[in-house]
Amino acid sequence: MGIQIDDLSFAPVVLAPMSGVTDLPFRRLVKRLGAGLVVSEMIASQSMIRQTKESLKLSSSTPEEFPMAVQLAGHEPEVMAEAAKLNVDRGAAIIDINFGCPVKKIVNKLAGSAMMREPLLAGRIMAAVVKAVDLPVTMKMRLGWDEDCLNAPELARIAHDCGVRLLTVHGRTRCQLYNGRADWQAVRATVEATDLPVLVNGDIGSLSDIDLALARSGAAGVMIGRGAQGRPWFLRQAIAWMTERRIEPDPSLVEQCAIALEHYEALLEHHGTVMGNRIARKHLAWYATGLAGANEFRRRVNRAEQPGEVRALVKALYDDAVTAAEAGDLTEGLAA
Numbered sequence: 135m136g137i138q139i140d141d142l143s144f145a146p147v148v149l150a151p152m153s154g155v156t157d158l159p160f161r162r163l164v165k166r167l168g169a170g171l172v173v174s175e176m177i178a179s180q181s182m183i184r185q186t187k188e189s190l191k192l193s194s195s196t197p198e199e200f201p202m203a204v205q206l207a208g209h210e211p212e213v214m215a216e217a218a219k220l221n222v223d224r225g226a227a228i229i230d231i232n233f234g235c236p237v238k239k240i241v242n243k244l245a246g247s248a249m250m251r252e253p254l255l256a257g258r259i260m261a262a263v264v265k266a267v268d269l270p271v272t273m274k275m276r277l278g279w280d281e282d283c284l285n286a287p288e289l290a291r292i293a294h295d296c297g298v299r300l301l302t303v304h305g306r307t308r309c310q311l312y313n314g315r316a317d318w319q320a321v322r323a324t325v326e327a328t329d330l331p332v333l334v335n336g337d338i339g340s341l342s343d344i345d346l347a348l349a350r351s352g353a354a355g356v357m358i359g360r361g362a363q364g365r366p367w368f369l370r371q372a373i374a375w376m377t378e379r380r381i382e383p384d385p386s387l388v389e390q391c392a393i394a395l396e397h398y399e400a401l402l403e404h405h406g407t408v409m410g411n412r413i414a415r416k417h418l419a420w421y422a423t424g425l426a427g428a429n430e431f432r433r434r435v436n437r438a439e440q441p442g443e444v445r446a447l448v449k450a451l452y453d454d455a456v457t458a459a460e461a462g463d464l465t466e467g468l469a470a
């Protein structure tokens with residue numbers, strides 16, 4: 135079980151692009167812990183061709199992440215093609231086109247999911263990008279604009295004819311934004327409309343979600359976003375389950391602490407101390423989910439400016455969790 139595109143072969147478990155989340159440190163961590171493919175945050179093609187500092191940073195990668203996809207958004211075929219070309223020698227193994235972003239600021243610029251209402255232009259963009267680069271081109275979209283326009287299958291056929299190699303469908307419409315539940319069954323129409331491998335995406339947060347999403351959609355694999363927040367090891371667990379029906383346990387609390395700290399240090403290094411510290415707050419809050427004292431931890435981390443203070447808070451959080459788990463084991467042992 136795997137996805138093969140030319141000489142690229144990867145497990146069918148892909149980290150979703152998430153602006154503000156899937157930066158280089160997070161992608162590298164997820165990849166190291168086990169993932170088929172990781173995707174960059176969305177990059178505006180206009181900024182990419184101007185090679186702004188921000189777009190160069192967003193598209194930077196390390197060899198450890200390989201294969202890594204750079205995701206581009208925009209509405210001008212030539213600009214998208216040019217932006218794609220710029221990534222060929224910068225470490226990208228795949229160029230992904232964003233036709234799924236529902237955010238008003240993006241949609242108003244006729245990009246992201248707005249392109250689902252412009253299938254002809256969407257086709258011109260895909261054809262231009264495919265022609266511009268030797269790398270495989272993939273595309274990510276939603277079910278459609280709204281309930282009355284579920285045209286992902288039509289976009290899939292156009293993508294196929296343009297030479298796109300893999301599709302991801304987030305099982306919501308643009309108008310749903312992130313409300314309701316992703317409809318995995320509705321992704322099946324796209325799977326059946328094309329021979330291209332399709333990844334099902336949306337609300338996959340457990341091994342049973344994976345089974346249901348794959349069974350309902352008939353997709354070749356899964357793309358996981360929020361399910362990996364605070365759990366960068368979840369994609370490895372997904373791979374073990376999908377390929378071997380093996381339940382891979384969560385890392386121990388001591389290992390989780392080391393992972394959270396490794397992530398924190400990488401964020402400081404990549405973004406600098408001030409920005410890195412700020413960006414780390416949401417990740418550390420996600421890591422704390424389910425641990426005793428999480429609320430107090432978040433409150434304190436959100437105020438901490440010094441890395442030394444943050445490290446100490448993280449260590450204390452996990453030390454307390456280990457102590458609580460050991461006390462729980464002891465109590466259970468006495469009760470047995």
Ligand SMILES: Cc1cc2nc3c(=O)[nH]c(=O)nc-3n(C[C@H](O)[C@H](O)[C@H](O)COP(=O)(O)O)c2cc1C
Pocket residue numbers: 150151152153154155174175176205232234235274304335336337338357358359360361
């Ligand atoms: C904070 C955040 C940022 C996102 N940024 C992007 C993006 O840059 N490009 C994109 O195609 N999708 C983006 N998405 C959508 C995700 O890739 C994914 O389709 C969506 O979250 C549903 O999957 P999930 O339930 O597994 O998170 C973003 C989602 C979130 C929550």
